[in-house]
Amino acid sequence: MKVLVAVKRVVDYNVKIRVKSDNTGVETANVKMSMNPFDEIAVEEAVRLKEAGTASEVVAVSLGVKQCQETLRTALAMGADRAILVETEAELQPLAVAKLLKEVVAKESPDMVLLGKQAIDDDANQTGQMLAALMGWAQGTFASKITLADGKAEVVREVDGGLETVSVNLPLVATTDLRLNEPRYASLPNIMKAKKKPLDTLTPDELGVDVAPRLTTLKVEEPPVRQAGIKVPDVATLIDKLKTEAKVI
Amino acid sequence: MSDIPRLVEAHDDIRDAVRKLCADFPGPYWRWLDRERAYPRDFVAALTEAGYLAALIPEEYGGSGLPLSAAAAILEEIQRAGCNGAACHAQMYVMGTVLRHGSEEQKRRWLPEVASGRLRLQAFAVTEPTSGTDTTSLSTTAVRDGDGYVVNGQKVWTSRAEHSDLMLLLARTTPRDQVKKRTDGLSVFLVDMREVKGKGLSIQPIPTMMNHNTTELFFEDMRIGADCLVGEEGKGFRYILDGMNAERILIAAECVGDARWFIEKAVTYANERVVFGRPIGQNQGIQFPLARAHAQSEAAALMVDSALARYEAGVPCGAQANMAKMLASEAAWAAGEAAIQTHGGFGFAEEYDIERKFRETRLYQVAPISTNLILSYLAEHVLGLPRSY
Numbered sequence: 001m002k003v004l005v006a007v008k009r010v011v012d013y014n015v016k017i018r019v020k021s022d023n024t025g026v027e028t029a030n031v032k033m034s035m036n037p038f039d040e041i042a043v044e045e046a047v048r049l050k051e052a053g054t055a056s057e058v059v060a061v062s063l064g065v066k067q068c069q070e071t072l073r074t075a076l077a078m079g080a081d082r083a084i085l086v087e088t089e090a091e092l093q094p095l096a097v098a099k100l101l102k103e104v105v106a107k108e109s110p111d112m113v114l115l116g117k118q119a120i121d122d123d124a125n126q127t128g129q130m131l132a133a134l135m136g137w138a139q140g141t142f143a144s145k146i147t148l149a150d151g152k153a154e155v156v157r158e159v160d161g162g163l164e165t166v167s168v169n170l171p172l173v174a175t176t177d178l179r180l181n182e183p184r185y186a187s188l189p190n191i192m193k194a195k196k197k198p199l200d201t202l203t204p205d206e207l208g209v210d211v212a213p214r215l216t217t218l219k220v221e222e223p224p225v226r227q228a229g230i231k232v233p234d235v236a237t238l239i240d241k242l243k244t245e246a247k248v249i
Numbered sequence: 250m251s252d253i254p255r256l257v258e259a260h261d262d263i264r265d266a267v268r269k270l271c272a273d274f275p276g277p278y279w280r281w282l283d284r285e286r287a288y289p290r291d292f293v294a295a296l297t298e299a300g301y302l303a304a305l306i307p308e309e310y311g312g313s314g315l316p317l318s319a320a321a322a323i324l325e326e327i328q329r330a331g332c333n334g335a336a337c338h339a340q341m342y343v344m345g346t347v348l349r350h351g352s353e354e355q356k357r358r359w360l361p362e363v364a365s366g367r368l369r370l371q372a373f374a375v376t377e378p379t380s381g382t383d384t385t386s387l388s389t390t391a392v393r394d395g396d397g398y399v400v401n402g403q404k405v406w407t408s409r410a411e412h413s414d415l416m417l418l419l420a421r422t423t424p425r426d427q428v429k430k431r432t433d434g435l436s437v438f439l440v441d442m443r444e445v446k447g448k449g450l451s452i453q454p455i456p457t458m459m460n461h462n463t464t465e466l467f468f469e470d471m472r473i474g475a476d477c478l479v480g481e482e483g484k485g486f487r488y489i490l491d492g493m494n495a496e497r498i499l500i501a502a503e504c505v506g507d508a509r510w511f512i513e514k515a516v517t518y519a520n521e522r523v524v525f526g527r528p529i530g531q532n533q534g535i536q537f538p539l540a541r542a543h544a545q546s547e548a549a550a551l552m553v554d555s556a557l558a559r560y561e562a563g564v565p566c567g568a569q570a571n572m573a574k575m576l577a578s579e580a581a582w583a584a585g586e587a588a589i590q591t592h593g594g595f596g597f598a599e600e601y602d603i604e605r606k607f608r609e610t611r612l613y614q615v616a617p618i619s620t621n622l623i624l625s626y627l628a629e630h631v632l633g634l635p636r637s638y
Contacts (some may be wrong), residue, residue, distance in 0.1 A: 034265065073262060185269040188300035188313050191262055 001148075001170075003046040003055045004110035006101060007039040007062045007082065009071040010121040023219050026121070035071045037183075038116025041176040044183040045146065047079035057081050063097055065089060069199060075109050075249055076194035077186035082107075083199040088211060090204070096211035098130035103207035105135060110171070112153070115176040117142050128175035134213050135226075138168035144179040256558040262324035265450035267323050267431045276602045279333065283460045283605050288412050293337045294551070294589055296327075297366035301339040307348070308623040310356060311364030318493060318557045321502035325475055328506025329513075333609055335461060338503065339371040339409060342495045343417050347439060350480035350488045355439065359415065372413035372442070374404040374466055375489060382622050384419070385431040385486060389468060391420040391438065398422075398478075400449070400471040403549035406616070410452050410464040416440045419489055422482050437485035445471050459608040494570040496617055501570070504577035505553055507610040508546035511584035514603065515539055515591040529591070538587035545580035552576050568631050571623045577618070585610055 011017055011075045012032040020027050035043075049055035060075035062068040063086040072083035086100050105113060118125035132139035140146065140155030144163065147154040148170075157164045185220045186194070232238045242249045274292045296302055304320050306312025313319075320341045326336040344363055347370075364370040380386040389402025400420055410416065416439075423434030423599040442450060449471025452464050460468050470603060480488055516539060519530030555568035585607045589596035595604055596603045614620050 070262070073267070077262070077266070164393065186266045187298070188263065188266070188304055188315075190300075191266055192313050192315075194262075 001049075001055050001111035002057045002059065002108065003049060004101075004105060004108055004113045005039070005042050005046045005058060005060050005075065006097075006113065006115045006127070007043060007060055007071050007075050007128040008036040008116070008121075009033050009062065009064055010119050010120045012037045013037055013120055016106060019220050019222050021185070023221060025217065025220050031069065033070075035074050036116050036119045036121075038118060038120070038176055038178070040116075041155050041178070041180050042114040042116050043075045043080060044181045045176060047184075048181065050079065050081075059084065059103065059108055059110065061086070063088070063092055063100050072199055073191075073194050074186065076197045076199070077191045078184060079190070080197075082197055083198065085201045086204060086207065087201050088204050090211050091213055092211055093213050093215055094124045094126035095130055095208065095214060096204075097127050098134055100207055100211065101127070101131050101207045102134045103209055104202070105131075111174045112148075112171060113137075115173070115175050128173050132173035135171075135173065137171050137173050139173045139175075140166055140168055141175040142177045143174050144177050146174055146180070209229045215216055256554040257318035257561060258316070260319050262327045263319055264322050266299075267301065267326040268298055268330055270301075271327060271332045274330075274332055276331060276600070279331070279602065280599055283599075285531070286456065286460050286462075288409075288462055289333070289336045292332065293412075294366070296337060297340075302337055303364035305341055305348075305589060306364045308345060308485075310348075310360035311362070315558075317498060318554075318561060321499055321553060321557055321590055324499055325502040325506035327511075328503045329509045330506075331510055331606065333460075334408070334503055334506075335609070335612070336412075337371060338499060339373055339496075340369060340373060340501055342492055343370050343373050344438060345492045345495055346417055346488050347479060349491060350437070351439070353449060355476075355479065359439065363415070363513055368414040369409075370413060370415040370417070370439075372407055372410040372414055373417040374407045374410070374418045377403060378405045378465075382618060384489070385435065386425070387419065387421060387435070389418075389420045390424075391418075391422050391436060391473075393422070393475075394472075397472055397474045400438075400468040400473060402468050404466040404468075406455070406463055407466050408463040410442070411454065414441065414443055414464060416442050417479075419485050422485075428483070432486045434483050435485040435489075436482045437479040437488050438473060439479050440473055442476055445473065448472075457607070460611070461609075472478045482634070493617070494556075494560060494566050497554060497570040497574040498560060498566075500617060501549065501553045501556070501573035501577035502612055504574070504581040504610065504613050505546055505550045507581040507606060508542065508549070508577070508584040510606065511581070511588035511603070512539055512543050512546065513608075514601075515584075515588040518595075521593050535591055538583070540588045540592060542580065542584035545576070545583050549573065549577035549580040568627065571618070573615070574618065575620050575623045578610070581610040582614060584598050 012034040015031055018027045046058040050058050058080045059082055060072050060080040061084045062072050066087060068085055070086060076083055115128045128141055142158045144158050145156035151170050152167060153172050154167050158243045276393040299325050303312035304315045304323060306606055308314040324334045324338055363370045372610055377387045391398040391400045418438045418440050419435055420436055422436040449469050451467045455463050457463060519535050520528050522529045552573040556566050556573045559566035588603050589607055592601060592603055595601050625637055629636050
């Protein structure tokens with residue numbers, strides 16, 4: 001079977017992000033970028049499926065600016081076989097990404113698409129679900145375990161109340177949660193091999209997708225600075241404050 | 250990440266991957282090793298397994314065949330992440346002597362083993378108690394005897410000898426009074442220490458102010474085969490010199506990494522630590538030493554690049570390699586000094602890792618060559634002043 005993995009280039013999780021002075025977004029100039037950590041988990045899962053002999057080919061796809069090539073090279077160094085970049089300077093919202101991925105899926109016909117459950121930049125948590133809906137495919141989101149057998153997949157999902165196991169038919173869109181696996185770091189020989197692996201570039205126009213944003217960002221602001229807590233002398237005061245000030249009881 | 254063109258490849262992909270690996274070996278790991286004076290086995294195993302220590306070994310012998318700038322990037326990132334590459338950096342450059350001067354048979358026999366990590370080649374026995382940088386006056390002898398050599402003498406400051414399988418040894422094969430030039434008559438041997446330990450070779454650890462796993466070695470009628478000889482007999486001094494530029498450049502890159510670690514750590518602290526109602530980083534007394542150390546480390550990094558570019562182009566780089574090592578070790582020291590001062594009392598607390606790195610980076614103003622000898626080299630060979638010693 002063939003697995004398609006979507007990877008997003010985001011501000012590195014170690015970077016302390018700053019809001020742009022004109023409040024239009026987050027500062028990304030001269031900021032270290034890397035692969036969305038949930039997508040690393042998706043790549044790892046796909047590569048493990050290949051190592052186990054379950055998957056025959058792993059294709060990594062990224063959508064966005066030219067520099068997403070670096071993110072794809074990371075995926076290739078982790079073990080993906082080839083990569084596709086849908087290159088655009090346009091702002092991509094989840095629906096546009098899902099539509100683009102649908103067209104890539106139509107070209108590639110994978111049996112499974114793996115994505116991170118969300119990206120750590122906008123935390124939208126929408127792309128996987130939208131893609132499954134657009135394709136009319138089964139979905140297994142927030143996966144902490146994926147077992148494949150006989151054209152079916154058993155996905156253990158991390159839900160609010162604990163774990164839920166769903167059994168679905170392939171083809172499948174799965175989104176990865178934190179506990180699915182621990183991604184490997186690329187070895188030096190694999191980083192060197194990744195430079196020679198094929199990386200194809202497409203454009204939204206070639207795929208016939210209108211990526212114009214449907215949502216408008218009005219304003220991006222820093223969260224308010226947290227106020228220091230207070231100490232109360234006794235339980236009675238605490239209860240009183242919870243009732244009259246915090247109004248939670 | 251900068252878009253400014255560099256003199257050598259930046260190797261950003263390799264740097265990213267090294268940082269990820271290093272993230273698995275945070276401060277508490279190094280503090281524990283430091284307390285126990287233990288060798289960072291797991292860290293070195295992870296680096297070996299991921300192929301980093303074989304970066305310079307040609308692909309035909311199982312390595313990645315990368316240029317020196319890749320090794321410099323790897324070591325700089327290790328230091329910049331707060332780890333310590335001294336535990337294994339020699340694995341990168343010691344093999345260069347075998348690669349350049351060894352026979353095809355030696356290369357085929359040993360390099361793939363080193364590349365795979367099955368064997369470690371990171372002991373380099375040159376310095377002796379009575380001959381430091383005055384290498385040609387060393388007194389360890391290797392005397393031809395039948396189908397091999399018999400070695401007698403002593404070496405000191407041989408780092409990692411207890412954590413290496415193979416050792417590169419420099420010994421005198423022709424007595425000094427029988428050679429025309431004092432640089433003649435020295436030979437290099439690649440010794441399989443597993444075969445001679447306890448049979449002519451004994452290793453004595455030297456406790457030092459940091460966790461460096463250095464030792465002294467004693468040779469008493471240590472018998473080695475004639476096939477241990479690297480290159481031609483009597484030409485060993487030149488072979489060793491060939492490798493020294495690479496060593497100096499790589500250690501300079503490590504110092505740049507140290508400097509950057511100190512500065513990043515101190516800047517973060519200076520922005521967070523509030524005294525008298527404002528972050529201490531707002532005080533010029535805190536800012537200026539950090540800004541100066543930053544300028545010093547950036548200048549040193551440029552000199553490292555210059556040395557790397559010359560090395561990779563195959564043109565003489567002795568002056569640049571020496572200057573890079575001197576400037577980078579001093580930049581790291583200035584940054585360490587600024588970092589400890591910025592942290593005040595906390596700089597002395599083990600849990601901030603600064604005191605550990607402070608002790609570790611001090612070494613590089615002394616080893617592998619001291620600052621004074623670099624200055625003497627520059628004065629004599631670059632400026633054309635009379636030899637001072």
